[in-house]
Amino acid sequence: MSGTQERPLRADAARNRAKLLDAATEVFTTRGVGVPTEEIARAAGVGVGTLFRHFPTKEALLEAVMVRRLETIAAGTAELAAGAEPAEAFFGCFRLIVEQSAGKNEFAQALAAAGIDVHSSLRASSAVIRTRLAELLDRAQRAGAVRADLALPELIALLIGTGATLEQLGPDPAAHGRVLDVVFTGLRPH
């Protein structure tokens, strides 16, 4: 639908690719990007060779994990944004993104540090989200639900920063609620 895969990919190969992405997401998120590749292969129940057939480099794997995450988020926002009125759409998407972003920072840093041209392969999926966010922000501002002086870069930075905040708090719903209330209040006009 959006992808890069040249050919449909054989059934078992697709399954392994998915298993690898799942395992990598899990392992990278819980134990950091420093884990040996072999651990990820083991977690996915395949050999290292298979991992490297699918992702020729550790960085490529990292990248693929991020792309998938972004695509998931993009899909989620698409649904949410579709049938809602501006304020609800904006704040709903903010919450969604922020709650799905735990651990994403480290990936981004790792990729950036590795000197990868993050844009080359992440561009597509991140552009989708970027565009959607611009629309959401615009509609919400026109509807008077969000302060007018906020620009897209700050919104994105706030999404990332709020994700970091929640990550820091651990899974405490009440605390999450209070933090989001702080940010949402701050985002509304006056």
Next chain:
Amino acid sequence: MSGTQERPLRADAARNRAKLLDAATEVFTTRGVGVPTEEIARAAGVGVGTLFRHFPTKEALLEAVMVRRLETIAAGTAELAAGAEPAEAFFGCFRLIVEQSAGKNEFAQALAAAGIDVHSSLRASSAVIRTRLAELLDRAQRAGAVRADLALPELIALLIGTGATLEQLGPDPAAHGRVLDVVFTGLRPH
């Protein structure tokens, strides 16, 4: 009372220690904690051997960098908190911490991931800050300057998250101002 090296440290040794801390702060911040120790030594203009004489472990170096950062922040908040009325003290310190925190997250994560007992050596300086923050928050809440439902853990998480936000934005004073305005507005009652 707390340290391991009580001896006054020869003049050149002290100089090298400082050079190493400066170089490490710079390099870790710009290129991530994954950089080889030798790069740090080179950036400091000393040999690896010297680095390891001063810091027996890469993690020890990381830790020392963080401690110095925290101490700087602690000192800054001490000054600010001293002669100001509650609201000014609280928001002033918030701004100070957040602006000095760029890159700090990664250190914390790296240390935590390394399974270090962060508290053992960071406890002292982080306890100082923690206590000060508790006081600032309490006074500001009593004075009605900050919403009453906010607890210390959320405050700390917000500090870290807002630091991440600003880091993400890069050095754009106007955008920084808008982001802080959002958060500060959200922090005030109603």
Next chain:
Amino acid sequence: MSGTQERPLRADAARNRAKLLDAATEVFTTRGVGVPTEEIARAAGVGVGTLFRHFPTKEALLEAVMVRRLETIAAGTAELAAGAEPAEAFFGCFRLIVEQSAGKNEFAQALAAAGIDVHSSLRASSAVIRTRLAELLDRAQRAGAVRADLALPELIALLIGTGATLEQLGPDPAAHGRVLDVVFTGLRPH
């Protein structure tokens, strides 16, 4: 009499075998024996699986390539040696072998290095050539066309070395001619 696969081989299988041998000859010669098997399969337009069905081992493939080469050479010398007088037969065959030998050295080395009993599978075809060479040398020496002190091992070494010389020169007919003139002059009595 000699082989392992006595069955006639299905038409397409035979075609694949031929394509593989051609591709392997080409690839081994131009890029060395270090190329991954998959490259050879790709060059032949088949999957690796097919390659390994035909040649159970990379070395087996190497061997098959050499055997085919030797057989080609043997066939050529047979024709040449048949109806010619001793000197012409000897020098004609020398030239033929040497010009077809480009790249052969590396195969020999690779096989030898691999600790293979080169003789086991190459014996047949190399024995044919060896015998023919002995005859050619003997007849030429009796006819006074070649110095009498030259033995078969030196002749073989000279064939290989002269092949290497020509390979080194690249495709320059004039230079080839001068080199062969040097060697042929040296081979004649006084």
Next chain:
Amino acid sequence: MSGTQERPLRADAARNRAKLLDAATEVFTTRGVGVPTEEIARAAGVGVGTLFRHFPTKEALLEAVMVRRLETIAAGTAELAAGAEPAEAFFGCFRLIVEQSAGKNEFAQALAAAGIDVHSSLRASSAVIRTRLAELLDRAQRAGAVRADLALPELIALLIGTGATLEQLGPDPAAHGRVLDVVFTGLRPH
């Protein structure tokens, strides 16, 4: 004197570098260029890390071995060429080069196959030899000791090819002598 080393190299480092080059020469020559790097390190009595500090790549090691070989040869020819009359100088150097060349071919192939710009680092030492050969050839041709139609490229090719011939023969002095007699006879006018 001719080298690339930036600083004089500490005594032990120089010793290890030499040990590594010796071991590599030995091992590559006897067992081919396919031997694992670790074997070479072991043969040199150092750890792999040391090997990779001196030669950041297997190819770099290969290259260094060849450079040293060429330098040895260049030095040998310098001595020989100095005080001898043309014919003696030419044939003496030919013999010298050819006898020191055993196994060199494989290196060259391995390097070339690896896509290295062989010229960049080998150029210097090979240029020295090339120039000397041109002089030797010229003087010998003027003195009437070598056929006039032979050009430098053929001479070089013959050197390599004759090296291959001797390598093929194994260490049999009598056979070596006959082969060299063939080639030398062929090289003289008529």
Next chain:
DNA sequence: AATGAATGAGATTTCATTCAT
């Protein structure tokens, strides 16, 4: 005390070969 070479465990990656499709 400082240096930077040496170390080797461990990380990443390759590739001959097997096996499910």
Next chain:
DNA sequence: AATGAATGAAATCTCATTCAT
């Protein structure tokens, strides 16, 4: 019979840490 994905042993290379100079 053909395919190409999977495998894992082995190869190359990195880097925190030690140690001779």
